[in-house]
Amino acid sequence: xxxxxxxxxxxxxxxxxxxxxxxxxxxxxxxxxxxxxxxxxxxxxxxxxxxxxxxxxxxxxxxxxxxxxxxxxxxxxxxxxxxxxxxxxxxxxxxx
Amino acid sequence: xxxxxxxxxxxxxxxxxxxxxxxxxxxxxxxxxxxxxxxxxxxxxxxxxxxxxxxxxxxxxxxxxxxxxxxxxxxxxxxxxxxxxxxxxxxxxxxxxxxxxxxxxxxxxxxxxxxxxxxxxxxxxxxxxxxxxxxxxxxxxxxxxxxxxxxxxxxxxxxxxxxxxxxxxxxxxxxxxxxxxxxxxxxxxxxxxxxxxxxxxxxxxxxxxxxxxxxxxxxxxxxxxxxxxxxxxxxxxxxxxxxxxxxxxxxxxxxxxxxxxxxxxxxxxxxxxxxxxxxxxxxxxxxxxxxxxxxxxxxxxxxxxxxxxxxxxxxxxxxxxxxxxxxxxxxxxxxxxxxxxxxxxxxxxxxxxxxxxxxxxxxxxxxxxxxxxxxxxxxxxxxxxxxxxxxxxxxxxxxxxxxxxxxxxxxxxxxxxxxxxxxxxxxxxxxxxxxxxxxxxxxxxxxxxxxxxxxxxxxxxxxxxxxxxxxxxxxxxxxxxxxxxxxxxx
Numbered sequence: 001x002x003x004x005x006x007x008x009x010x011x012x013x014x015x016x017x018x019x020x021x022x023x024x025x026x027x028x029x030x031x032x033x034x035x036x037x038x039x040x041x042x043x044x045x046x047x048x049x050x051x052x053x054x055x056x057x058x059x060x061x062x063x064x065x066x067x068x069x070x071x072x073x074x075x076x077x078x079x080x081x082x083x084x085x086x087x088x089x090x091x092x093x094x095x096x
Numbered sequence: 097x098x099x100x101x102x103x104x105x106x107x108x109x110x111x112x113x114x115x116x117x118x119x120x121x122x123x124x125x126x127x128x129x130x131x132x133x134x135x136x137x138x139x140x141x142x143x144x145x146x147x148x149x150x151x152x153x154x155x156x157x158x159x160x161x162x163x164x165x166x167x168x169x170x171x172x173x174x175x176x177x178x179x180x181x182x183x184x185x186x187x188x189x190x191x192x193x194x195x196x197x198x199x200x201x202x203x204x205x206x207x208x209x210x211x212x213x214x215x216x217x218x219x220x221x222x223x224x225x226x227x228x229x230x231x232x233x234x235x236x237x238x239x240x241x242x243x244x245x246x247x248x249x250x251x252x253x254x255x256x257x258x259x260x261x262x263x264x265x266x267x268x269x270x271x272x273x274x275x276x277x278x279x280x281x282x283x284x285x286x287x288x289x290x291x292x293x294x295x296x297x298x299x300x301x302x303x304x305x306x307x308x309x310x311x312x313x314x315x316x317x318x319x320x321x322x323x324x325x326x327x328x329x330x331x332x333x334x335x336x337x338x339x340x341x342x343x344x345x346x347x348x349x350x351x352x353x354x355x356x357x358x359x360x361x362x363x364x365x366x367x368x369x370x371x372x373x374x375x376x377x378x379x380x381x382x383x384x385x386x387x388x389x390x391x392x393x394x395x396x397x398x399x400x401x402x403x404x405x406x407x408x409x410x411x412x413x414x415x416x417x418x419x420x421x422x423x424x425x426x427x428x429x430x431x432x433x434x435x436x437x438x439x440x441x442x443x444x445x446x447x448x449x450x451x452x453x454x455x456x457x458x459x460x461x462x463x464x465x466x467x468x469x470x471x472x473x474x475x476x477x478x479x480x481x482x483x484x485x486x487x488x489x490x491x492x493x494x495x496x497x498x499x500x501x502x503x504x505x506x507x508x509x510x511x512x513x514x515x516x517x518x519x520x521x522x523x524x525x526x527x528x529x530x531x532x533x534x535x536x537x538x539x540x541x542x543x544x545x546x547x548x549x550x551x552x553x554x555x556x557x558x559x560x561x562x563x564x565x566x567x568x569x570x571x572x573x574x575x576x577x578x579x580x581x582x583x584x585x586x
Contacts, residue, residue: 003464007464008460011460011463011464011467012460014463014467015419015447015459015460015463016423016440016443016444016447017444017447017448017451017456017459017460018444018445018447018448018449019448019456023453023456027456027457027460030457030518030519031457031460031461031464033518033519034411034461034518034519034522035461035464035474037407037408037411037519038408038411038412038474038478039408040404040405040408041405041408041409041412041474041477041478041481042473042477044405044477044480044481044484046477046480046481046483046484049480049481049483049484050480050483051476051479051480051482051483052479052480052482052483052486053311053479054311054341055297055298055311055486055533055534055535055560056297056298056341056343056535060340061340061344063337071204071205075204076204076429078202078204079200079201079202079204079429079430079431080428080429080430081427081428081430081431081432081433082433088428088429090428090439090442091435091436091437091438091439091441091442092438092439093438093439
C-alpha cells in the first residue's frame with residue numbers, strides 16, 4: 001500500500017500537524033512500508049469474527065452521584081500557557 | 097553493613113522494620129548513588145530530593161511508632177525509595193511523558209497507582225525517563241535524551257520504561273513503577289536484567305496515567321525479583337472508582353512460601369522461536385523451562401497460531417487510539433504554546449514543532465487508519481484479528497496454566513541501531529504485543545547472559561487476573577537460581 005505525498009499532506013491536515021517538506025517525504029516512505037506490512041491483515045478471513053474493542057466485557061459501571069471536591073480553578077489555570085479573568089486565553093476563533 | 101543501595105527491597109524492608117536502618121538513610125544513599133551515576137545512565141527526568149527526604153522522615157516516625165508498639169508495618173513498602181515513570185502524574189511535580197509538548201506541566205492531581213504507593217509509605221525519588229508518550233522500545237525517543245543501559249553504556253536499556261529499568265538495574269532505587277502498552281515493562285526489564293510485572297488489563301487503575309493506547313495501557317513495576325515486586329503489586333492493584341475499566345474483582349493475597357511447582361502445566365509456544373532470533377536467547381529460555389520442570393512443572397509445546405498477526409494488529413490499534421488520545425495537546429490548557437494568528441494555526445504550529453518524530457508518525461498512522469474510506473480495512477479489520485489473538489490465549493489456557501517464552505528476539509541492541517527504520521524497531525516488540533492485545537498479565541525476569549554479558553530475559557504469561565501464578569512460579573525459579581542477583585559493574 002503506497003501512500004502519495006498528497007495523502008500524507010491530507011492526513012497531516014486531519015491530525016493538525018505542520019510537517020516540514022523533509023518530514024512529508026520521510027513519512028510518505030515510512031508509512032507506506034508500515035501499511036504494506038499491515039496489509040497482511042486483509043488476507044485473514046474475519047467474516048464470522050466479531051471485533052474486540054476492549055478485552056473487558058463492555059459495560060458502563062455506575063458510581064453514586066455524590067459531590068466530590070475538585071481542584072481549585074487557580075491550580076488548573078497554573079498550567080495554561082495564557083489565561084485571563086479565570087479563563088483560558090486563545091487567539092480569535094471567529095472573524096470580527 | 098555493605099552499601100545500602102546493594103540491598104533488595106525486602107532486605108531494606110527488614111532492616112527498616114528492625115530499626116537497623118532508617119528510611120532517611122536509605123533515601124540519602126539512593127540520592128547519593130543517583131548523583132554519582134546519573135551522568136552515565138540518565139535514568140531520571142526529574143528528581144524530588146526534598147519531597148523524598150520529607151516522606152522518608154514521615155515514614156521513619158511511623159516505623160518507630162510501630163516498633164514501640166511491637167507491630168509490623170502493614171506493608172514492606174513502608175519507607176522504601178522508588179522511581180516513578182514520567183507518564184504517571186504526581187501532583188505538583190513535573191510530568192512530561194518524555195515530550196516537549198508537556199514541558200513544565202505540573203499535574204494538579206496524583207495517579208491512583210502512585211497515590212496508593214505513597215499512602216503505603218513509599219518514598220518518591222523522582223520521575224524516570226521514557227520514550228515520548230511511551231512510544232518506543234529503546235528510550236531513544238525521549239525528547240530529553242536516551243537512557244543508557246547499565247550493563248553496557250553503548251546499548252539501549254529497552255523501552256519505553258527504560259529509565260525505570262536502568263534505575264533499578266543500577267541500584268539507584270529499590271523498585272520503580274512502569275507502564276506496559278506493548279511490552280514497555282517487560283522488554284526493558286529483560287534488557288536490564290531486572291524483574292518486571294505487566295499486570296492484567298483492568299487490574300490497576302489507569303487514573304492519572306497519561307493515555308497512549310487506552311484499550312492496551314497497563315501499569316506495572318520493576319524490581320530485582322518477584323518477591324520484591326509482590327508488595328508493590330498488592331499495593332497498586334484493585335478497583336478505583338475513578339477508572340471505570342478497573343476491575344471490581346478482589347486482589348489475591350499471594351503468599352510466596354515454597355518452590356514446589358508439582359502439577360503446574362507450562363506451554364511453550366512454537367511461534368515464539370523464530371528465524372533470525374539470537375540463538376543464546378532461545379537456549380537460555382529452553383534451559384529455564386527445564387528448571388521449571390525440575391521443580392515439578394510439566395512443560396509441553398503449544399501453538400498460538402495467530403502470533404505473527406499481533407504486530408500488524410498492534411501497529412494499527414495502538415496508533416489509532418493514540419491519535420485520538422493525543423488530540424488533547426492543543427496548547428490551550430497546558431504545555432508550551434507556539435503562537436500563531438488564529439487558534440487553528442496555533443494547533444498546527446505547536447503540535448508540529450513539539451511532538452517528536454515517532455509520536456507524529458503514530459498520530460499520522462492512526463489518523464489514516466481511522467479516516468473515512470480506510471476505517472473498515474484497517475481499524476475494523478485489526479479489531480477482528482485481535483479477537484483471534486485473544487482466542488489463541490483462551491484456547492491455550494484450557495490446556496496449560498502458564499505460557500513460557502522469550503521477551504524479545506535479542507538482548508539489548510546498540511544505540512541508533514534501529515533509529516532509521518521504524519519497522520525494524522517495531523519488530524523488537526513481536527513477543528510482548530500479544531499479551532497486551534489479549535489483556536493477560538506477564539512477568540519478565542533474567543535467565544542468563546549472552547557472550548557479551550548482556551542479560552537475557554524470559555517471559556511468563558497467565559490468564560487474565562492470574563498474576564498470583566506468575567509470582568509463585570517466578571519466585572520458585574529465583575529461589576533456585578541466581579541470575580537476578582547479578583549486578584552490572586559501574
